[in-house]
Amino acid sequence: MASFVHLRVKSAYSLLEGAMRPKELAMLAAESGMPAVAVTDSNNLFGVYEIADTVAKAGVQPIVGALLSVELVPSPVTQQGSRKKPPNLPLLVQSDVGYRNLTKLLSAAYLEAEPGDWPHVKLAALAEHSEGLIALTGGPGGPVNALLLEGQTDAASVLLDRLAEIFDGRLYVELQRHNLPEERATEPALIDLAYAKQLPLVATNDVHFGASAMYEAHDALLCIADGSFVSQDDRRRLTREHRFKTPAEMAAQFADLPEALDNTIEIARRCAYRPMKRKPILPVFVPESGRSPEDELKAQAEEGLARRLAVNTLRAEPQVYHERLAYELSIINRMGFPGYFLIVSD
Structure with a gap:
């Protein structure tokens, strides 16, 4: 029986962060015997359909999610003049309503910042x-x-209460063990707060790449993202622990907290949602002329052709171009793309 499910994987769609391609992720999850796997890319759902389809074909349940940046107070400005990246929350989709809410949150993250x-x-x-x-x-x-790292235990407790109120019965206190000092510094307080507030614990691994052998290549990717050099001492680094670990590895790492492992399976059972493929939802273009998009595109295309014919930049007989234009327009109309072409031209 499965003992662990990865709930925190960054795919290659976490641009310049993750290095897991959909096929590699599906293969590793299937080979590990995991019944499910969650992808939580940074502030996006770019690869959701491809990943869900690829993972499902491998016999693994895809869990849709994203890593959403949440600002509690205005982020301080760095020495370079930019703002520090806000903290993040992994959100996992349970239903179609949840998927729609996640898309709204991600849209707001970009549009309202x-x-x-x-x-x-x-x-x-x-x-x-x-x-x-x-x-x-x-x-x-x-x-x-x-x-907690700032020593604000009371504030952390208040925030945890607020999150538990927002996600009533759907909040898990997350523990990670990549041998980082900040993890060791906060884990005891997190466990104490979780038990005091009767919140479930969950074990995760912040997966950025597949095998340990990919560490150096992924490290170079981070350097590209940050504009730094591999030889620099003072730069962002991950560890070899940020790989796709097997259930056995995670079980050994969290042997003292089996409940945190069991809760990954519980979450997977609660997230039985898969986005189904749908036709593209194209934007609607309303011509100022009052004409339909089809008629407006035809009028603009014919005007453009007339201008080119007038200055003799075209060599064949005019009728050849008119026939070709009519053919191209018929294909665009049949595909339902006239509005798209008008938007692009505008």
Whole structure:
């Protein structure tokens, strides 16, 4: 019987962060005997359909999710003049309602952030769009851990209460063990808070790449992302522990907290949602002329052709071009793309 499910995988769609391709992820999950696997890319769902389809074909249940940046207070400005990246929460989809809420939150993260800021949402947005979503507290990069690292235990407790209120019965206190000092510094307080508030613990591994042998290549990827050099001492680094570990490895790592492992299976059972493929939803273009998009595209195309014929830039007989234009327009109309072409031309 399966003992662990990865709930925190960054695919290659976490641009310049993750290095897990969908086929590699599906293969590793299947070979490990995992019944499910969750992908939580940073503030996006770019690969959700491809990943879900590929993982499902391997006989593994895909869990849809994302790592959402949440700002509790305005982030401080760094020496380079940019704002520090806000802490993040992994959100996992339970239902179609949850998927719609996650898309709304991700859209708000980009549309409502100030220019120059990292994409993020406020806590109020989470409260408004939490239905159908399971939340983890975020590990070392989460808001609760950030407060604990600053010595603000009371504030961390208050925030945990607020998150438990927003995600009623759907919040898990996340523990990670990559041998990082910030993990060791906060784990005892996290466990104490979880037990005191009767919140379930969950074990995760912040997966960025497949095998340990990929560590150096992934390290170079981080250097590209940050504009740094591999030889630099003072730069961002991960560890070889940020690989796709087997259930046996995770069981050994969390042998003292079997409940945290069991809860990964419980979460997988609660997230039996898979996004189904659908036809593209194209934007609607309303011509100012009052014509239909088909007629507007035809009028603009014929005007453009007339201008080119007038200056003799075309060599064949005019009728040849008119026939070709009519043919191209018929294909565009048949595919339902006239509005798209008008938007692009505008």
